Amino acid sequence: MAPNGTADENASYRYLSTRGQDSGFSFEEVVLNSVAPDGGLYIPEEIPRATSWESWGDLSFPELAFEIMSLYISPSEIPPADLKAIIARSYSSFRSPDVTPLVQLRENHHLLELFHGPTFASKDIASQFLGNLLEYFLAKKNQGKTSTAADRHRLTFVGATRGDAGSAAIHGLRGKEDISVFVMFPQGQVAPFQEAQITTVPDENVCSLAVAGTFDDCQNLLRRLHADRQANEDFDLVSSRNWAHILAQIVLYFYSYFSLVKKSASLKIGDKVRFVIPTGKFGSILAGYFALHMGLPVDKLVIATNENDILDRFWRTGRYEKQRAGRGGPGSGIKKTLSPAMDILTSHNFERLLWFLACEFASSAGMDQLWNQRQASQEVSQWFQELDGKGFFGPVYRDVIRSARRDFESERITDHQTIETIRAVYRRCGYILDPHSAVGAAATQRSMHRTHASIPHISFSTAHPAKFSETVVKALRGENGFSVETTLMPTELADLEKREKRVTPVENDWQKVREIIKARNGN
Numbered sequence: 001m002a003p004n005g006t007a008d009e010n011a012s013y014r015y016l017s018t019r020g021q022d023s024g025f026s027f028e029e030v031v032l033n034s035v036a037p038d039g040g041l042y043i044p045e046e047i048p049r050a051t052s053w054e055s056w057g058d059l060s061f062p063e064l065a066f067e068i069m070s071l072y073i074s075p076s077e078i079p080p081a082d083l084k085a086i087i088a089r090s091y092s093s094f095r096s097p098d099v100t101p102l103v104q105l106r107e108n109h110h111l112l113e114l115f116h117g118p119t120f121a122s123k124d125i126a127s128q129f130l131g132n133l134l135e136y137f138l139a140k141k142n143q144g145k146t147s148t149a150a151d152r153h154r155l156t157f158v159g160a161t162r163g164d165a166g167s168a169a170i171h172g173l174r175g176k177e178d179i180s181v182f183v184m185f186p187q188g189q190v191a192p193f194q195e196a197q198i199t200t201v202p203d204e205n206v207c208s209l210a211v212a213g214t215f216d217d218c219q220n221l222l223r224r225l226h227a228d229r230q231a232n233e234d235f236d237l238v239s240s241r242n243w244a245h246i247l248a249q250i251v252l253y254f255y256s257y258f259s260l261v262k263k264s265a266s267l268k269i270g271d272k273v274r275f276v277i278p279t280g281k282f283g284s285i286l287a288g289y290f291a292l293h294m295g296l297p298v299d300k301l302v303i304a305t306n307e308n309d310i311l312d313r314f315w316r317t318g319r320y321e322k323q324r325a326g327r328g329g330p331g332s333g334i335k336k337t338l339s340p341a342m343d344i345l346t347s348h349n350f351e352r353l354l355w356f357l358a359c360e361f362a363s364s365a366g367m368d369q370l371w372n373q374r375q376a377s378q379e380v381s382q383w384f385q386e387l388d389g390k391g392f393f394g395p396v397y398r399d400v401i402r403s404a405r406r407d408f409e410s411e412r413i414t415d416h417q418t419i420e421t422i423r424a425v426y427r428r429c430g431y432i433l434d435p436h437s438a439v440g441a442a443a444t445q446r447s448m449h450r451t452h453a454s455i456p457h458i459s460f461s462t463a464h465p466a467k468f469s470e471t472v473v474k475a476l477r478g479e480n481g482f483s484v485e486t487t488l489m490p491t492e493l494a495d496l497e498k499r500e501k502r503v504t505p506v507e508n509d510w511q512k513v514r515e516i517i518k519a520r521n522g523n
């Protein structure tokens, strides 16, 4: 029986944990908790079929988002008018009227530009939506309480960034009542432009922490903090593993599919398309798995990784294994590449996919769905225990890897190939790719070759090139018509580095970080 009494509603309105025996979580619990009490990640009990998706072709981005999200959120939790308002607020901050415009690079290769939000990177799609959802649920919980009431529900977001991803979280949560935001970055090791994006936000609820250490240190501080009982008692922590991040990105697949149908003379609704996704933590591409199983005609989802290739190796071998420290220099085993937002050791949303694959496998035993779900959670818990213990699990069962290969392909792109792709695309059509989008474009190239260019490809462009200008300049210096000033920097950001900075320095010590948070939160 569901704790919030939604047992009689759609299974896709209820959520379960990838590692637990519990189910029946409400959407509100899922959003406010971020991570399940047993340490697993939340997923809907069932992926809903979008039975009328073919009629969505002419909807605007917000209208389409509403249709899709309504399949995952019970109207008894968020009434339709409220959900529409949350979506409208989230995407009115984007500079393009299409929110995510589709541009053609060549015959059968289209690029979905995801960098028209406040921080010029794809994370805005999810962060803007999550921020407004949290605001909505907090306002509901705190209705009628005075601003100083001890029982106000408050949330704290703590993040660690190399520079690229932290600003999206800040911009999603800035100025939100009852939410405080702390973002740690390695002092002196972030590009000036990116540091400015993190440190020049004037809102009182945002605090940037310059850590005397490396990015790995920042991540360790974050891990310690999330594992600390005291910290969890003192503040209610929001994590970037939030399900709402996935939900928001499902829209991208449907929207770009329809954009392509509108542009294309030959593609009809129902024809198949390939999606190619620059991948790190497996969030964007997992949203594609949901779109596929909701009914969108997806031929394959192509994972594009850089040299941090744990996913690529899984698809080849069925074994999920952390890169050993030392192989890529000192530190954690993460290799520093030109596409830093994809520099990962493990890919946390992959756990969500594994659960569905394990559940599909369990269903071949012919038992009921509850049994399948429990089997899947047990399997996933076992795998991740092994990963923690010995640094790998697998090879997984053949049927599991077979299902993974049915829906996905994978490509690994080196730094050298990234640079070459930025240059080749610029020469061919004058378009400037950022290094992450170039990883996607290079993988697209290979996939098109394999399919004899017979299937349209949509690859995601996940950041504005100005965010990674060093690499772009390295690739394009001396190219005909290229100059940094005129071709890279968007006018909105031209004065960024001159704006006033607010930074709190902190030692490489998680308890010091906890003290700062406690002092600022006033508890």
Ligand SMILES: *Cc1c(COP(=O)(O)O)cnc(C)c1O
Pocket (backbone or CB within 6 Å): 121, 122, 123, 164, 165, 278, 279, 280, 281, 282, 283, 284, 285, 341, 342, 436, 462, 463
């Ligand atoms: C986060 C990010 C990615 C990868 O997305 P995941 O959901 O982590 O797989 C790719 N490119 C950029 C610029 C990003 O910020």
